[in-house]
Amino acid sequence: MSDPRNVRKAVTVTDIALGSGVSRATVSLVLRGSPLVHADTRAKVEAELKRQGYVYNRSAANLRRRTSSSVALVINDLSNPFFAEFAAGVDDAVAAEGYVVLLGNTGESPERERAVLASLMEHQPAGVILSPAEHSDGERLESALGTQAPVLVFNRELPGAHWDFLALDNRHGARLATEHLLELGHRRIAFFGGHADSSSCRERRQGYADALQAADISPQPQWQIETAPTRLDAAASSQALFAGAADAPTAAVCYNDTVALGLMLGLTAQGRRPGHDFALTGFDDIPEAALATPALTTIAVDPRARGRQAAELLLQRIREPERAAQRTIAPVRLLARASSCAPLGSA
Amino acid sequence: MSDPRNVRKAVTVTDIALGSGVSRATVSLVLRGSPLVHADTRAKVEAELKRQGYVYNRSAANLRRRTSSSVALVINDLSNPFFAEFAAGVDDAVAAEGYVVLLGNTGESPERERAVLASLMEHQPAGVILSPAEHSDGERLESALGTQAPVLVFNRELPGAHWDFLALDNRHGARLATEHLLELGHRRIAFFGGHADSSSCRERRQGYADALQAADISPQPQWQIETAPTRLDAAASSQALFAGAADAPTAAVCYNDTVALGLMLGLTAQGRRPGHDFALTGFDDIPEAALATPALTTIAVDPRARGRQAAELLLQRIREPERAAQRTIAPVRLLARASSCAPLGSA
DNA sequence: CTGAAAGCGCTTACAG
DNA sequence: CTGAAAGCGCTTACAG
Incomplete structure (x- = not known):
């Protein structure tokens, strides 16, 4: 982790408030696009934001608001193009809703899977998409995952788990x-x-x-x-x-x-x-x-579509945490090409 | 982003302090493994941590300590196996140092690249690994990236950028x-x-x-x-x-x-x-x-090794922010196989 | 070795 | 429409 002395002093709402002659509360309202603030004040604050190169500290906001703007994505084998496409699909759909992906790759190791999940959970994701490693054990994962964030399991059924599940047909x-x-x-x-x-x-x-x-x-x-x-x-x-x-x-x-x-x-x-x-x-x-x-x-x-679908299902669950766990079976389709010929000697 | 009412009340250091009869400061010291706390106290607190299912809120700690425990990874095309392997290598090396990867996939779109970077920067990464989209413009990216976090550019040279750079030979x-x-x-x-x-x-x-x-x-x-x-x-x-x-x-x-x-x-x-x-x-x-x-x-x-290398270079730079920008050319090697035959008619 | 207090950057009732 | 104050969960001097 990074050493404190390396962090350059960041521009904060206080700096902007001072620079534009308003209170921090007003700056915050501008940042969040509140209609309460007068257009002139808004313009003044926005100019100052730009001038000082302000970058929003979403972690601080999340802490105060008790929200999360990240989704954890744990993949069993990112070097497999199928899962890489899946990850790209998840990123797509999740980014469109303003979330950021916390990535973890387990390389099919249940030990790494536990370690990765434990580390990701400390970053307070709003939800978790988990494509389990082979031989990973649902019951042991439950303790690593806790009950804070909803979980969607992809592709491989997890014995003993009661989470949302998405699989191929x-x-x-x-x-x-x-x-x-x-x-x-x-x-x-x-x-x-x-x-x-x-x-x-x-x-x-x-x-x-x-x-x-x-x-x-x-x-x-x-x-x-x-x-x-x-x-x-x-x-x-x-x-x-x-x-x-x-x-x-x-x-x-x-x-x-x-x-x-x-x-x-x-x-x-x-x-x-x-x-x-x-x-x-x-x-x-x-x-x-x-x-x-x-x-x-x-x-x-269509692994990319599966990724998007997984993200949708998770986001839905984040919105309705009380709904019962859900199994979803994704459609598949036939692509007929030259390798499937008629039998020899048939008309 | 997730709605506040969906966040179940988390267990905090205060709960642990109350439950084990010590102050919050002591709980914090236990969490960070300080040698200052008595073995008995430590054991008592650790038992309480387990009992209540405490999960550390690293964002809060990062805010207070002005540190970061994430690295942003922005990939131009995650569905390309070369970059997927690269990402796996980055994740590997970065996780080994206790960082988590914030993933963004740009799909070769410079517009998405800017949006993705802006969103990731709000999460205060300690550094950024960027594999640029085709035709992305270094100068415009600089404003999106700010000067808070060091950047390592991979694979494609960015006109007008002055960051660390890693490329294949x-x-x-x-x-x-x-x-x-x-x-x-x-x-x-x-x-x-x-x-x-x-x-x-x-x-x-x-x-x-x-x-x-x-x-x-x-x-x-x-x-x-x-x-x-x-x-x-x-x-x-x-x-x-x-x-x-x-x-x-x-x-x-x-x-x-x-x-x-x-x-x-x-x-x-x-x-x-x-x-x-x-x-x-x-x-x-x-x-x-x-x-x-x-x-x-x-x-x-060896894209996975390149990913690890990129992560090493970035972590090094995070430790020594003042060092001059560095160009690194990664080794490649010949794999002789059957397609390279001698010319016909040669001995 | 432990506790009380201040503060990281933000947001949000609550007054005015 | 704007400001003063409290607080999210953590850490860290500073006393004791």
Whole structure:
């Protein structure tokens, strides 16, 4: 923290009052745009404000008024473009309402998460948007967060927490992707990639199963391939799709875009042409998806809009603190591109 | 901003003093870890702190002590992974010193930049890290920034500004890439992509020219191809490299990775095999660079380390406000990968 | 080692 | 419409 002797003497309301021959109260009224002060007085004060280069000390005002003009934003992984976009969306919406963002990045560490929250709470945010680290524990967070500020949890459900919650519609997204492949004429459709124990993977598999069931297809166990959510592991696991030659799938709903791009690589290495011999879809719409060859059909989640939405929900809650906690599921949409072709030999 | 009636009554030092039978001054000393207070008293107060769920009001303390515990971070484009990583690095280093980050994203708009800075300055940051928007004007920013807090400018030079400055070594990076191609045996080397009027492009071209000149090669004008810094335009411009059939280049130093990946696409479309028929290098080391086929030789700039470095420089300046403004050029390094092959027909 | 008092920069009833 | 006074939650000389 900064050393007192380094802080140059700031211009205060007292300086302005002295300089323009009015009381501090009047200066304050001018600053807050009160209609009570005479236009001439206002003009005089405003000139003095400009002349002395006054900058408002909002912390002091917040202290006196018992208000807050900041929102804490705690992100599990800012280097992930998805969350960076989310943060940009939060900043957008929050700035439009006159709030400032107090940022904390936890890098997926629950310990850092606790430390960061404790530090941010000391700055009296009006609310907190928390995208939890993996394995972070809701109950322990409650003590770090206290009850002063409302909290909105994003993306990952927090066991044992009773706060507002915003998440993507994983289930519906996977269902949309699967239905799209069904409409193209595929019947043997795999679900490829991801760790089945992660909640997002579980939800996406569920949506996949929903769609198949609605089409009277029972998903074969060998159509469900687990991989690490990385390009490399996805590429390496691609031949597993074709183990049972007779009923090998003709298409795959992939856990996410990264996995889908890895699968494309793997298919190509096997001499199969994605988007021609084999159809596939991703999830997330990362920038590369549109640029891949073939372009990847995927589910857009629009992280920036999610950030704005999270901010709106929090601001609403700040206004109505007594309302019951709320779960919001954000819409997702299908982006059909070249990677989802019709099955070979279909009309 | 939040409405006063929503702020639940906070626990204050007065409550703790009352609850533990000491004066507020003593509670304050306990909070700040002073050795002046007796161990028993300390224990008693700490128990009360825990019991009442006290949370320190750092703004009030900052007001009284005339200190600040925040740093403003203003980013031109948070959705760019390079800057998101940079922000993560800043947060890292700044949090380690007990500061909190006040985030602002300008989305490359000079107007928003001014608004964001004005709003952040009202929160009395101890310093400001500013990655300027394109076309933002140093002189106009000075008035928004005032003289209260020291400023560190990152990445883009601000005409007319006299603040600390941190930038990448664009010139040296391009020189490294060019030298690498020369060592592989190339003699006809292009500089491909980017707008020649951007400062980073100019600096990179300079490094390219330096290396060629040191090798007694005079760069041909037709080896220097301008493009928008996008994959699409780079792909579309790739045949321009081979216009002069006789002395067509065998390799290209690309403005950045995005352009290099676009060039790869363009080459492939023409039936040339990048990394085999033609060598190329990028700049930035974006995540895709390592994953491309062939993997892209590039210049790593390590944005997260740059963020930490920016924070260090600012904190240093906060400690020594009187020191003269300082220009720092951050190191870059060559990552040789498969895309930079030897010329065809060389041993 | 502890307490009473003043003050950081602001705002807000309350008088006038 | 303007001013004097009190107070937000903290810290810090200064006494004791």
